[in-house]
Amino acid sequence: MDAPKTEVTRTLLAVITIAFLIFASLWVLQPFIGGLIWATMVVVATWPLMIGLQKRLWGRRSLATAVMVGVLLLVLFVPLTIAITTVVTNANKVAELVPRLQDATVPAPPAWLATVPLVGEKLSATWQGITESGIAPILATIKPYAGTALKWTASHAGSLGLVVIQFLLTVAIAGILYSTGEQAARGVRGFARRLAGDQGDRVVILAGQAIRGVAMGIVVTALVQSTLGGLGLLICGVPFAGLLTAVMFMCCLAQIGPILVLAPAVGWLYWTGDTTWGTVLLVWTLVVGSLDNILRPWLIKKGADLPLLLIFAGVIGGLFAFGLVGLFIGPVVLAVTYTLLDAWIGDAWPAKDEI
Structure with missing residues (x-):
């Protein structure tokens, strides 16, 4: 009668230990999880491109990986840095521009706009209403949202820098996955087969x-x-x-x-x-x-x-x-x-x- 109880206790302790190890591992890897997910998505999506590039570079995986990492830096890091710099630099200019727009006048809508099928008459009438009343009512509507957006930009300028670091981390992990992609794929497919056989694969x-x-x-x-x-x-x-x-x-x-x-x-x-x-x-x-x-x-x-x-x-x-x-x-x-x-x-x- 003691053997079944011992077996249940051993199984329960094994499950608790495994759950604790998984939780502890995720806790330790928490700073890298976001970058790992992004890098996995990028590598999986561009893997055929990387393999084709490797064939053209004399079968050298290191050269193909270096080219792919360079492309990712150009596609992800450079545009993101430019966008963040532009937002932070021009935030004050945008704030100064909004009050000056209150006195601006809007010309009458062009005659051809009303002839556009389906939406032309409605667009022309809306435009004409703005021409007659000015854009002050529109600015009054969007002013609270614009103020909130500018405050958010100023307060999150530092965290936007962290986003840049996160993207660099993503590119670094992607480089590792490009180098060891087959091994990682075998591990994932092996785990899936262990769970659900051929269907898991x-x-x-x-x-x-x-x-x-x-x-x-x-x-x-x-x-x-x-x-x-x-x-x-x-x-x-x-x-x-x-x-x-x-x-x-x-x-x-x-x-x-x-x-x-x-x-x-x-x-x-x-x-x-x-x-x-x-x-x-x-x-x-x-x-x-x-x-x-x-x-x-x-x-x-x-x-x-x-x-x-x-x-x-x-x-x-x-x-x-x-x-x-x-x-x-x-x-x-x-x-x-x-x-x-x-x-x-x-x-x-x-x-x-x-x-």
Whole structure:
């Protein structure tokens, strides 16, 4: 009678010990978890590119890793540093500009605006209302939010520097993962097989495909839209084009789109009387704003053989639940859950003629 009790006690103590070790390990690694998650997502998404680069560099993994790390620094660190510096440097200028806008006048809307299908008349009427009443009511509405944003920028200038350090840590971990990617992949797939056999291995592979699909669909589309939108701002002479491009990129990642930045820029050009460039930027805004409807679904479906609605739900839900990194975590969680449910139901799916 004592043997079963002893076995239960031993099992319970083993579980408690393992749980304590996991908790202690996560506690120790807490400063690196964010960078590790980001680096894993980046490496998984760009792994085929790194392998192709390695083949072109005489099979040298070290050279391919150095090139990929350099590209990550250019793509992540340099734009982030420029954006943070621009925000901190121009915060006072923006604060001084707002009071002067109260006395500004807005020209009448162009005649062709009312002829735009569906929304032309409404846009023309709204513009005409702003022309008659001025922009003081609009400034009064946004003033509390602008003040809050400027206070937040000033108070978080130091923490923004920590974000730069976090990105450098992410790039360093990504370099390690590029060098030892196969070994890390074998460890993850071995752990998954230990948990769920061949099905667990399939889930890991599908999770990697989901990460690549999201990276291709969301990030590449955001880069294309923000780059094209930034070029439009620069060519049309809109001030703070670099800062607005960074904001546009974040809006595209958050699935808001570039219109939130480009539309006010178009209004500013018309307000300053530069109607020619305002019209050019308006047409360019319509082109750039509609790119995601074509480019994003095609890239996501090409990268991951999963329902498109599942991917979008994971992107939006993950963004709200986990922040920016949730863009990748959300679709991976839903993809794993979908795959496990599909395997668990298996042959229990009813036939089409039974529905």
